[in-house]
Amino acid sequence: xxxxxxxxxxxxxxxxxxxxxxxxxxxxxxxxxxxxxxxxxxxxxxxxxxxxxxxxxxxxxxxxxxxxxxxxxxxxxxxxxxxxxxxxxxxxxxxxxxxxxxxxxxxxxxxxxxxxxxxxxxxxxxxxxxxxxxxxxxxxxxxxxxxxxxxxxxxxxxxxxxxxxxxxxxxxxxxxxxxxxxxxxxxxxxxxxxxxxxxxxxxxxxxxxxxxxxxxxxxxxxxxxxxxxxxxxxxxxxxxxxxxxxxxxxxxxxxxxxxxxxxxxxxxxxxxxxxxxxxxxxxxxxxxxxxxxxxxxxxxxxxxxxxxxxx
Numbered sequence: 180x181x182x183x184x185x186x187x188x189x190x191x192x193x194x195x196x197x198x199x200x201x202x203x204x205x206x207x208x209x210x211x212x213x214x215x216x217x218x219x220x221x222x223x224x225x226x227x228x229x230x231x232x233x234x235x236x237x238x239x240x241x242x243x244x245x246x247x248x249x250x251x252x253x254x255x256x257x258x259x260x261x262x263x264x265x266x267x268x269x270x271x272x273x274x275x276x277x278x279x280x281x282x283x284x285x286x287x288x289x290x291x292x293x294x295x296x297x298x299x300x301x302x303x304x305x306x307x308x309x310x311x312x313x314x315x316x317x318x319x320x321x322x323x324x325x326x327x328x329x330x331x332x333x334x335x336x337x338x339x340x341x342x343x344x345x346x347x348x349x350x351x352x353x354x355x356x357x358x359x360x361x362x363x364x365x366x367x368x369x370x371x372x373x374x375x376x377x378x379x380x381x382x383x384x385x386x387x388x389x390x391x392x393x394x395x396x397x398x399x400x401x402x403x404x405x406x407x408x409x410x411x412x413x414x415x416x417x418x419x420x421x422x423x424x425x426x427x428x429x430x431x432x433x434x435x436x437x438x439x440x441x442x443x444x445x446x447x448x449x450x451x452x453x454x455x456x457x458x459x460x461x462x463x464x465x466x467x468x469x470x471x472x473x474x475x476x477x478x479x480x481x482x483x484x485x486x487x488x489x490x
Contacts, residue, residue: 182210182234186219191358193365197436199271205313210236216362246307248325252332253289255297255465261332262464263302263345263421264457265322267309267412273442274350275433279305281348281454288458298465299343302332306412322415333421343469344383345416347425348457352450356431365431371449374399377409377425379417379475387424390459396449403476422472424460426453 187195192215200213212234214222225232246269252261264285266278282303289301308314308321317323326333335341353372358365378384378401391397409417413425432441464472 180209183212184219184222184234185211185213186222187213187215188219189362190216191362191365192217194356194358194362194431197271199310199434199436202310202434203312210234212236246311248304248306248308248321250302250304250325250329251286253286253297253301253303254294255299255301256295257299259340260299260469261302261340261342262299262461263304263333263342263416264348264461265304265306265325265345265412265416266348267307267321268305269307269310271310271434271436271440272432273440273445274353274430277351277445277450278347278349280450281351281457284454285458285461289461300340301461301465302342309412319418320412320414322412326415326419333419341469342416342419342421343472344464345413345419345421345423345425346457346461346464347411347413347416347423347427348453349411349426350428350430350433351426351453352445352447353428353430353433354444354446354449356444358431367444371396371398371446372428372430374453375410375427375429376401377404377411377413377417377423377427378402379404379421379423380473381476382471382473383422383424386460386463387456390456390463394452394456396446396452417475420475422475424457426457 195213195215198213264282266282268276268279270276282305286303289297304322304325306321306325308324312321315321315324330336331339333340333342355368355370355372356365357368376387376399378387384401387401391399404417411425411427413423417423432444435441
């Protein structure tokens, strides 16, 4: 096979533009291109006529480029237990890769609290490779590599610290952009996007829904994972038997490249409230006993809770 062209169906040209998909499969040494429905129909007609085409994809490739995972630990009184707060730092736009903003803000907040008032150590993990998982040679999301490399900070074996909770923050401040019913126009709906939040058990679900109270912008759905149905970098923590809460909204433009990085689709007030929510989440967890946090429940997909403004 010399090349492949994939055609989007039931999606507008503006919505299809710049989609960087799929990003979880390895490069096949074969040029591939996504096109919208209108261009796709023209190509299919050309193929029926046995027309010839040349597919050229241009790119600058740096085979020596590196990207690092960065992590830092803020110590607490309890030297045996940790709370992991993670995100990823790579992505094609301002929505996909903005979780690091939350981790930096939270690290600054908790660093201003005296160590004797912090019960557990908080480990902030900024992983790379979310969009290059095949290069890691692992199964699962990129945090899998960090967990494998640093068992001393989470698995509780021997003198290793035990992680009592994992908090994952991705895709902050997303507004909702959708096609109209005819898939002719792609536009802002006037709403914030659904906040998909995976919670590993009822205790974690309750913590999150309590911490979200009082927000002015909220459109949250909490989900219980099922098998591999756990989006984002919280998945490796859940599979490591760590109780998790993971924010992973999935707007239509999540994986789309844009001239301005789609930063116009980010609501800074929503972003601020989400960071406040997860700061509360970590603070509440830090003051709870580990047995109160429970363990990840057997995976059987279900909706746990829903909360919207005025509901």
